Amino acid sequence: MPSYVPHTDAEIEAMLAFLGLSSLDELFSVVPEALRLAAPLALPDALSEADVLAEVERLAGANVPCTGRGVAPGAGLVCFAGAGAYDHEVPEAVRAMASRSEYVTAYTPYQAEVAQGVLQALFEYQTMVARLAGLEVSNASLYDGASACVEAANLASAATGRRGIRVSRGVHPHWRQALRTFAAGSGSELSEVALVDGHTSWDDDGGPAPAALVVQYPNFLGCLEDLSAARRAADAAGALLVVAFDPVAAGLLVPPGARGADVVVGEGQPFGTALSFGGPYLGLFACRLEHVRRLPGRLVGETVDVEGRTAYVSTLRTREQDIRRERASSNVCTNQTLIAVACAVQLAWLGTSGLRELALRCARATRYTRESLLALEGVEPLVGAPTLREFAVRLPADPTVVVDRMADEGFLAGVALGGDGAGAGAEYGEGLLVAATERRTRAEIDAYVAAMDKVLR
Amino acid sequence: MPSYVPHTDAEIEAMLAFLGLSSLDELFSVVPEALRLAAPLALPDALSEADVLAEVERLAGANVPCTGRGVAPGAGLVCFAGAGAYDHEVPEAVRAMASRSEYVTAYTPYQAEVAQGVLQALFEYQTMVARLAGLEVSNASLYDGASACVEAANLASAATGRRGIRVSRGVHPHWRQALRTFAAGSGSELSEVALVDGHTSWDDDGGPAPAALVVQYPNFLGCLEDLSAARRAADAAGALLVVAFDPVAAGLLVPPGARGADVVVGEGQPFGTALSFGGPYLGLFACRLEHVRRLPGRLVGETVDVEGRTAYVSTLRTREQDIRRERASSNVCTNQTLIAVACAVQLAWLGTSGLRELALRCARATRYTRESLLALEGVEPLVGAPTLREFAVRLPADPTVVVDRMADEGFLAGVALGGDGAGAGAEYGEGLLVAATERRTRAEIDAYVAAMDKVLR
Amino acid sequence: MFELSSPGRRSWSFRSTDLPEWDAAELVPAGHLADEPVPLPELSERDLVAHHTRLTHRQYSVDLGAYPLGSCTMKYNPKLADAAAAMPGLASVHPMAPAQLTQGWLELLVELGLALGEVTGMDAVTLQPPAGAAGELTGLLIMRAHHAAERPDRPPTKVVIPDSAHGTNPASVTLAGYSVVTVPSDDRGCVDVAALRAVLDDDVAGIMLTNPNTLGLFEEDIAEIAGAVHDVGGLLYYDGANLNAILGVTRPGDMGFDIVHLNLHKTFAVPHGGGGPGAGPVAVTERLARYLPGPVPVRDADGSYRWTTPSRSIGRVHGWHGNALALARAYAYVLASGGDGLRRVAEAAVLNANWLRQRLRDHYDVPFDRPCMHEFVVSAAGLRRRHGVKAIDVAKRLLDEGFHAPTVAFPLIVEEALMIEPTETESPQTLAALGEALVRIAAEAPSEDPGAPRNTPVGRVDEVRAARRLIPTYDARPRA
Amino acid sequence: MFELSSPGRRSWSFRSTDLPEWDAAELVPAGHLADEPVPLPELSERDLVAHHTRLTHRQYSVDLGAYPLGSCTMKYNPKLADAAAAMPGLASVHPMAPAQLTQGWLELLVELGLALGEVTGMDAVTLQPPAGAAGELTGLLIMRAHHAAERPDRPPTKVVIPDSAHGTNPASVTLAGYSVVTVPSDDRGCVDVAALRAVLDDDVAGIMLTNPNTLGLFEEDIAEIAGAVHDVGGLLYYDGANLNAILGVTRPGDMGFDIVHLNLHKTFAVPHGGGGPGAGPVAVTERLARYLPGPVPVRDADGSYRWTTPSRSIGRVHGWHGNALALARAYAYVLASGGDGLRRVAEAAVLNANWLRQRLRDHYDVPFDRPCMHEFVVSAAGLRRRHGVKAIDVAKRLLDEGFHAPTVAFPLIVEEALMIEPTETESPQTLAALGEALVRIAAEAPSEDPGAPRNTPVGRVDEVRAARRLIPTYDARPRA
Ligand SMILES: Cc1ncc(COP(=O)(O)O)c(C=O)c1O
C-alpha cells in the first residue's frame, strides 16, 4: 500500500530501457533459475500506514506496561521492578534531542566532515562516562551491560594472556549467562565466586591465575560490595579488576576507578532510555588509558580540520575489524550510538547536582519501600548486607505468584527470585527483588505495601 | 522547580554589580511603589516537569477523546462528528515534519536570509491552496475558517465600498456568529439568506446592494449548493462571491474559483491537524489576483538573492499593519504558520491522486453511514438536497440525549442540532449532523448504527 | 518541491475500510464533479521528508540560538509543553463534544483563566482570541459594547494610542470602528501626559497602551493617565505584548487598566511556530465581564464544568474555543513556573536587557538613556551618518555572527531603530557573546561589508523585485 | 558543551514524592559515599537544547539526502516505525515482567520471527542479537555447538571466508574460537570454487558468505559451493547484510545456507542511529534450532505465548530479548510492505544500482564489469594514476555536492574502491543527480581541488593527529 519505492511504472520502463532490459525479472537473470522463488513470499498483503499502526496498537494493548504513576487507574502498572532495567523519568528535552532525525538517520560517522554532530555528541558522552567511572577513557558504546561485561573479560584476557575469569555471583545472572555463552568461543574459563550474606567472598579458589575478577557494584541484590577487597584479591592474583557499576548509584558512591577498577562496565539504560522491553539499551565501557588499544568498539578523538578548527573523528581505527579483521580487539561494528547520545543529553540535563539528587532520591525511595515492606508480617531481608539501589526480601509466599497477584492490584511488584515459576537467579533462593526509583512517591509506595499486605494474607 | 531562567546567584550578583545595582528589586525602581505587588502572585508553587505532566495527564484523562478506532475497547470514542472539525488521519511523516523545531520555534520570517525554510514552505502552501480553490493567490494563513470568512467580508466591503454582506444560512453557525461579532466594529450590515430544503435561496431581499454573497460548499448540513446560482445572484447584485469551501471535498468537486468565486475561504484543519478541541486550526484564504493588495495577512513571494539564487520573502508588506497602521487591510500579525506548514506537508503527501482518493473515501463512508442510519425506524433526512461531506437526520428522540447515550456506547454520534440541550444551529430544527471520514470502517459504521438502533428504542 | 513531482508517484495510504467502492459519479451529483483532479505535487514520502528536513536546515529558530527580536519575546519554550499538547486526551477531542465528555478541557481552561486573571489583576477572561491582534480587536469590541450600553445616545468614536504603539493597535482600532488619535511621546520616551490631556474628551472611548512601552520603558505616570482617561469615561486597554517584563512585579489591573490582552506565545511559552499559532486571551474587570465573547467555561458548585454565555456577550471571536492546544501549553508553563517562577522570569528578563543595554551604550546611540525593562532600543543613526551603515545593515551582519537580528525600524519614533529583547532564557554567556558581536559590528562600521549576510543559506534577498514582479505561487512563475 | 557549564545552573527537576529526606550519609554506609560529586556539565535546558540542535545542523543523515554508502543500505526509514516504537504499550514494558503481562510483545516477536523465517527460507529464529556482528558470532557459536554435538571427538577448527568479506566476519570467526581460512575471489569477483575446494577438509567448520557478495555480485555457483561445504560436514553461514538485494527473489535457505543473520537496520527499516542501535536476528534450519540462544518466545496451542529455552541452547547473547524496539520497527515495516512490497524493494534496489553503474561505467574503472545486484564497486585507480585523485578525494568532493560519500577502501580486493549502494528509496531524479555529480567529479579530476570538502561544517579532518595525540575526552585536552 504505502510503497517506499518511489518509482512509477513509466520510470521503471525508462530505466530498464537505459539498461537494455525489458523486464524487472531480467535484473535477476544471474540468479540460477532453480534458486528463484516460484511464488511470492507467504506474507500477508501490505497494509496502509493506519492499518499498521492499528495492528501495532492492538499488540501494545495486549501488554500491561509500567505507565502507572498513581494517576489514572487502569493506566498501567506502577513499577517496583529493577534487576538491571529501571523505571526512570526520561525528560522531554532528552526525548526531543534524541529524536532529531539527523541523529536518528545517520550512520556510523565514517565521513567526519559531515558527521560532526554525532562525533561531538559521542566525545561528550565518552567524557562523561569516563568521569562517572573514574577512569581515563570510555568507548562510544556497546550493545548493553551484558555485552560490555563480555568485552571486558576479553580485554582482560588479551591484556594478561590468561583465560580465567572469576565472576562474582553478585553479577547479574543474565550477564553471567552471556559470559558463559561467549566463553565457548573465546576460550575464557569462568569460575563463579559465591556470595556470603550478599557480599562476594574472594577466597582463592585454587584455580589457575585469572585474567580478571568481575564484581558488580551495587550487586544484583542491591548490596554494596567491598571494592577494596576485590582490588586486593585482584592484586593477589595479578588480575585486572572489572567492576560492573550502576551509573545512577554512581551519583553517591566512590567511583570504581578510584577504588582500583581497571575496567568499568555498566548498563546505561537509566539515562534517557525507557524500559523498552529490554532494548535497545546501552553498554557503558571505560578503562585505564593503558588499555586504549584493546578498547572494544568505536572511539572518538578530538583533532583539528585543515583550517585548525576543533573537529572530532573516529580514531585508533586500526583496532577495528574493518581494518584489522581477524586480529581486531572486538567484532563490534554497529553499536548503540543513538542511545549513547540520549545518555549524553540526559547526563548533561542532570549535571553535577542532578545526578547526585537522582541517586539520593532513588536511595530514599528504596529505603522507604524496604522499611515499609519489612514491617509486614513474614517479610524478611534475603541477605544482611547493606543495600542501595534495590533490595531482596523473603516472602511468606511463592514470589512468582505474588508478582502475578500484585499485577492485578496495579503493581509490577518486583522481580521474582526462584519460586515455582523459576524466577530469575533461582540460585539466590526464593525471594523478591525490589527497586524504587525517583519516580516513586510515598503514596505509591504506601499503596504498594498495602496491596502486598493484602496479597500476602 | 525546573527554572527556565539559567542565571545562578553568582551570575546575578555579577550582572547587578555591572549595572551598579545591589538587588533585583532595584531593577524595578521605575515602577511606582504603589503599583508594586506586595505579595507574590497567588498561584500554586512551581511543579517539576514530571508533576506538570502528571497533572496535565490527569486533566487529559478527564476527557473522552476521539481516539477510538474500533481497536481497543475503552480507548476512546469512534468519531462521527464533523460540523467543521473532522477526524482525519494525520500521517506520521506530516507529524514528524511539522514538529521539526526549526519550524516550531522560529518567528515570523522578518529576516528572509535565515528564514528560507518557513518562507519556501509557505510559498508551497500558497500554491497548493490557490490550486485547491481554483484562484490565483492565497495568503499564508489566517486563524481559522471563521476568521477567514470575516476577512473575506472585509475585503469585499473594501473592494466594493459597500457594507452589506448577504450570508447563506448554510454557512456554519459559528462563522456567522463571528461575522456578526466583528460587524459591530467594521460596520458590515449582515443579512442572512434562508435555506430551502438545504439550498440557499438567493431571492433578492430588497436590502441595499451588498458587497458580498457568502455561501458554503458543501454547506453546514453537507448539501452541495448551486454555486452557479450564487454567482448569478452576485452578478445581479454587483457583489463579490465568497465561497467557504471544504478542502477535502474539493478533491472531487469543481473548484469554487472555476464557478466564479472571487474569494474562497475554508478551514484547513482536515489537512494535518488533529481535532485539538478546536484549535489551533487554519484559515484558508484565496482570491483573484486583482484583490491581492487587499489580501489580509502575510504573503510570500518568490524572488532572488544578490547572487541570483531563487529566494523567498514576505512581500507586499505595505498592506500590513506594521507599516500601514490604521490603513492596513487587516490587523492579523501572528497567524497560523505552523499549521499551514503541516497543511502543506499533508497536501504534498496526498498529491493529486491522494486528495481525490481521500475525498472519495470520505464520501463513501458518509454515504454508507447515511444509508445505514436511514434504514433505522424513525430516522429521516433533515433536508432533501444531495449531500457529500456530511448529512443531517431527524431522529425519533432528542438529539442531545442521543449524543449523550451514544457516548456510553463508545461513539461520538455527531453534532446535535437543537433539542433540549440547545445543540448547535438550533435554527435548522432538531436533528443530528453526522460525518464519516476516511478513518471509518464498515465494522465501525455497522457498530455505530447498531448502537444507534439500541439507543433509539 | 514541485520539481520533485512525478506523475503517479505517491506517499499516501489509507486505512482499509471494507466499504462499498462507489465511484465518484455515483457519489457526486451531476454538475458538481470536477473534470480534472486538483494538481498537487506527487512525491515519495522519502522525498517529502528530505525536502522539509533540508528546508529546516535553511531556517533559524530559537532552538538554534539567541533571537533578540524586540517586542516578540523569543524565549526558549520548554519541551514539556510539547508533551502536554501531544496528549491524546487533549489533542483528539472534538470541539463540539458535549461538556460532560470534555470536563478535563473545561477544568484546564477555567484554571488557566484564573491564573491569567491573577497575573494581570483582572476579574474575568476569555481564551478565545487566537493571537494578540485578535485579542486587541476583541478588547476594543468589548469597549464598544460597554459604551453602547453606558452611553447609548452618543457613544464615543475615538481611541487614543501613543506614537510608539505597535502597528496592530491602530489597525485594530480601525477594525473596531473607531478613529485613531495619536498622542506623542515625550523626551523621556513615555506618553506625553499634557498632550494626552489635551486630546481627552468625552468622545474618547479609551486608550491603548503597553507598559512597559515599545521602547522598553515603564510608563511611570500610568496612574495619572488612568485617572485622566477614566475621568472622561474612557477605558484603558493594556496591550500585553510586554507582560514578560512585569510578571509578579506589578499588574495591569493595579495600574488601572480595564482590559488586557496577553500574548501567550510571547509570555507563556507557546512557541511562535514560524509566525503562529499563538493565543491572545483577554482579561477584563468585573464590570466588563458581561461583554466577554461566549461561550466561556465555568465551574459549578458541584465541581463540574459547563459552558455559558455572558449576558451581553459581544459574540464569538473564534470558530471554537480559541487555540486550545496553545492554551494547554501555557497552562503547563504556569504550572511549571508557579508564582515565584513567573517573577523570576521578569527579573531575569529585565536584568538581561539592562546588562546588554549597558554593554552597548558606548557603541550605539541610545535615544532614551535610562534603565529599561525587558527590552531597549538603540539607534544606528550615528553609524548611518558617519559610515552609511543603517540599522538593517547591522541586523544583517548579526545574522552572519550566528544570531538572529533585533527588530529593525520599529518603533517608528526612533530613527534607525534596533529594538533588542534578549529574554530571560539567555545565559550571561550568550548575552556576553551577543554584546560582543554587536560591539564588533559597530566597531567595524567604517569598513562595513555591504555584502552581509554571507554565512546564511541565501544572501541579501531582493525584496523590491518580489513586490514589483509579484510571484505569489509556483504557477505564477514566468515560464522559462 | 563543557564550556557552557556554570556551577549551580541546572535543567533538572524531579517528581515530588513526599518521602523522608534522609541525607546521603544516612543512606550510604561509611566508606562508600563519594567525597565529591561526579563533575558533569551544568546547563540550562535552553542551552542544552540549543547545543544539540546546532550539532544536528552539523550532521548529514538519510533524512537530508542520498547516502549511497555501499554495504550499509542507507535507505529511507518510514516514519510510521517511529510511531510504532513510541507506543507506551511497547516502550514502557519491563523486560522481566512475567509473560502473561507481555503477551503483545511475545506475539510481535513470534510473528516477526515467522516473517523473517519466510524471507530467509529458514525454520527457526532468535531475535536476541543486537547487531549484525553479534548475529555473526551467535551463528558461529551455533555452528560450534553443532559440531561439538556431531563430532565431539575432533570438532573442526577452521572457518572459510572469501577475501572480499566484511571485516566483522573474520573478527567474529576469531571470537568464535576458529581460525580463518581466506579463499580468493576469481576474476569475475566471485568465490574461486576451485580454490575453495582446495581448502575444504573435515577440519572446516563452515564457510561465511554474503550473496550477493560485497562487490554486489551474485555468487552464481552457490549451489555447488553449498554442496562442497556440506560434503565435508561444514555449514554455510549467510551474512545477511546484503539481503535487500534478494527479498522475495531468492532465499538463503533455498541456496543451501544453514545459518543466516539479518541486519534489520539495513534491510528492515530500522534507522541507523548514527551507528546503532540495530538488530541482527539469526535464522537457522530445523536441525540447528535446538542450539538457538534462549529464551525464545513460542505460541502455545491455546493461542497464548510464553518463553522457552531450546534444548541445547548456546545460552544468552543479550542481557534481555535483544533490541526489542528495533524489532517492533522491523515488524511494522514487514506489515507495511507485505510480501509483494518486499520484492519490490529488491527490484528497485537492483534497478537503481544497475542504472547508476551504467551511468558511471565510462567515467570510472569498473573492476568487474557486469550487471550487479543492489550495489556495485568502481575504482578510482585510473584517476589516481592519471591525476593523483584517490577514492577518498572523490568521496570528499561528493560531500561538497550535498551527497554522502560511498564506502571507500572496501572491499579490500579492489584498489581505490568506491562501493556504491543507492538503495530503492532514491528516486530516478535523485539517482540522476548523484550520477551527474560523480561524472562531473571524474571529469574535473585533472584540476582536482585538493581542499575538498569546502561546503561542509568543517574542512578535511586531521585523522593522523587524532591518533598520534590521542584526546579521547574533554579532560585529556592539553591545558591551554
Ligand atoms: C507590542 C505588540 N502588540 C501587539 C502585537 C500583536 O500580537 P500578535 O502578533 O499575537 O497578533 C505584537 C506582536 O508582535 C506586539 O509586539
Ligand SMILES: Cc1ncc(COP(=O)(O)O)c(C=O)c1O
Ligand atoms: C557485509 C556486512 N557484514 C556484516 C556487517 C556487520 O553488521 P553490524 O554493523 O550490524 O554489526 C556489515 C555492516 O556494515 C556488513 O556490511
